[in-house]
Amino acid sequence: MIKYPFNIENNKKDNLKTSSISYKNRGLSLETMLNDSNKYYLFIDKAIIYKKPTPIHIVKTNKENKITEAFFEKPSTSDYNGLYKGKYIDFEAKETKSKTSFNLKNINSKQLKHLYKVDEMGGISFIIVYFTALNDIFFYSTKNLKEYISKSKRNSIPIDEFIKKGRKIEISLYPILDYLVFIDELL
Amino acid sequence: MIKYPFNIENNKKDNLKTSSISYKNRGLSLETMLNDSNKYYLFIDKAIIYKKPTPIHIVKTNKENKITEAFFEKPSTSDYNGLYKGKYIDFEAKETKSKTSFNLKNINSKQLKHLYKVDEMGGISFIIVYFTALNDIFFYSTKNLKEYISKSKRNSIPIDEFIKKGRKIEISLYPILDYLVFIDELL
Numbered sequence: 001m002i003k004y005p006f007n008i009e010n011n012k013k014d015n016l017k018t019s020s021i022s023y024k025n026r027g028l029s030l031e032t033m034l035n036d037s038n039k040y041y042l043f044i045d046k047a048i049i050y051k052k053p054t055p056i057h058i059v060k061t062n063k064e065n066k067i068t069e070a071f072f073e074k075p076s077t078s079d080y081n082g083l084y085k086g087k088y089i090d091f092e093a094k095e096t097k098s099k100t101s102f103n104l105k106n107i108n109s110k111q112l113k114h115l116y117k118v119d120e121m122g123g124i125s126f127i128i129v130y131f132t133a134l135n136d137i138f139f140y141s142t143k144n145l146k147e148y149i150s151k152s153k154r155n156s157i158p159i160d161e162f163i164k165k166g167r168k169i170e171i172s173l174y175p176i177l178d179y180l181v182f183i184d185e186l187l
Numbered sequence: 188m189i190k191y192p193f194n195i196e197n198n199k200k201d202n203l204k205t206s207s208i209s210y211k212n213r214g215l216s217l218e219t220m221l222n223d224s225n226k227y228y229l230f231i232d233k234a235i236i237y238k239k240p241t242p243i244h245i246v247k248t249n250k251e252n253k254i255t256e257a258f259f260e261k262p263s264t265s266d267y268n269g270l271y272k273g274k275y276i277d278f279e280a281k282e283t284k285s286k287t288s289f290n291l292k293n294i295n296s297k298q299l300k301h302l303y304k305v306d307e308m309g310g311i312s313f314i315i316v317y318f319t320a321l322n323d324i325f326f327y328s329t330k331n332l333k334e335y336i337s338k339s340k341r342n343s344i345p346i347d348e349f350i351k352k353g354r355k356i357e358i359s360l361y362p363i364l365d366y367l368v369f370i371d372e373l374l
Contacts (some may be wrong), residue, residue, distance in 0.1 A: 023330065048304060050264055055240040056254065067257040077237055081268060083277070088270035098243030117235060122273030 028176075030095050030130040030137070034080065037175030041084075045181060049082030049089060071180070076110040084180060084186065088123040090115065095130045101156040102129050104149070112149075115142045124183055128169070129162065139182040140166035212307060215363075217282050217324070219316040221267065224362035228271075232368060236269030236276060238277040262295040265312070272374065275310040277302065282317045288343040289316050291336070299336075302329045311370055315356070318346065327353035 031051065041047040051132070052075075060069035078092040092115065094106045107115075107127070119142040120126040126141045144165045148157055163167075167182045218238065226302040229235040239262075247256035265279040279302060281293045294302075294314070305312040313328045322348070331352045335344055349355075354369045 001328065032245065042304075045304075045308065048301075048308060048310070051238040056243050056257075065259065067254065067259070070243075070254040070257060072252065072254070083275035083305060083308055083310040088273065088275040090270070114235075117232075118231075118270060121235060121270055123235070123270040142328040 030093050031129065033171070033176045034093055034128070034179075037140055037177045037179070038080075038082075040175040041180065043169060045091070047082060047084040047103065049084070051080050054079065057072075058093070062097070074108060074110070077114045078111055084124070084183060087183075088118070089116045089127045089183065090123055093128045093130070095132050097133055098131050098158075099131065101158045102131075103156045105155065112145075116146060119143060119146070123141070126182075126187060128177075128179060134159075135171075136162075137169040137177065138162040138166040139169055139179050141186065191226075204205065212362075217280050217315065220358070220363045221280055221315070221366075224364045225267075225269075225367070228367065234269060234271040234276070236267055236271070238267050261297070262294060265298055266300045268308040271370060272312070274374070275305070276370065277305045277310055277312045278314060278352040280315045280317070282319050284320055286320045286346070287320065288345045289318075289349070290343045292342065299332075303333060306330060306333070311373060313369075315364075315366060316349065316353075322358075323349075324356040324358070324364065325353040326356055326366050328373065 005163060035051060038049045038051075040049070041049060055073040055075055056070050057073050058067055058070045060067070062068050078090050080093065081088070081090040083089065092107060092111055094102070096102050096106065102114075115125045115127070126139060127145060128137065128139055129135045140157075140162055144161075145157075148161060148165075167185075169177050169179050169182075206319060222238060225234070225236045225238075228236060242258050242260040242262055243257050245254055245257045246346065248253070249255050261326045265277050268275070268277040271278065279294060279298055281289070283289050283293065290301075301316070302312045311325060314332060315324065315326055327344075327349055329349075332344075335352075354372075356364050356366050356369075359365060
């Protein structure tokens, strides 16, 4: 009957949840946690969200159609997009080693423009920032990002701003990062 | 004042429209026409739709972070997705040399499942099929696709079905393929 690791009895699920603190020391990357969460959302028919493949410029392929020369391109959109409650969802996920702030250089100008445009055109856009040294992960809407950038002269966002205006995503199970709850607040 | 080729006076635009038939002989690929149309939609703030990069599995990179060995992966989602009128849009674009039908083998089972799921979860999904030998391009919704596949035992869709249930996309200018008009009918 059990076809998928997620598909366990509630009882067992709750037991596992109490041990979720162990995740904190596993050193999982934000990408791994988000991909896993998105797989879970897809499995329970909650949302269809995928990480976009990295754009690559292919220079040469051989006879077997194997790529022998290529290079990475700078992305002009964000990392993740998809569908939730009929709405278009779009976000960028970033990790920082800093304990005090998130440097805006981590988001290139094309990506920022893209997030703004999605927000202006009725989509839901945001960023997720993981302060790895603190084990803190924040959901921060494009509206907040826009407001902060327009008001502040700094090229980084202090962690206090994320605490005040963003929402902390607690590491859990099923899914590991339940970031869609914060979208419910925006709808 | 004129910053972009699209940004011309209506007058000139209409003149250009009358010569749009010349496009038919240029042999533009469906991908080229769609990318150009999406650029136009983006420019006039109508929609944000991008072709997803081809998923590639990277085996080796050199010291300069250049890819020296990689191979193409089978896509598990469709080619294009994005935002229109706040809605999530998702579609697959295919060309066929056939003059009579579109072989369903052109859409892999994962992609088909993905299109179905988007439709079921409140997104707008469809396929665009280009019969290159006929110069005919059709918009065909996932609802129609689903109905056809469930009723028919054939592994191809005859062109008559596209004529009857789909919508013909006329080649024009600004944009070359104005496929969003058919989404307006679905909303």
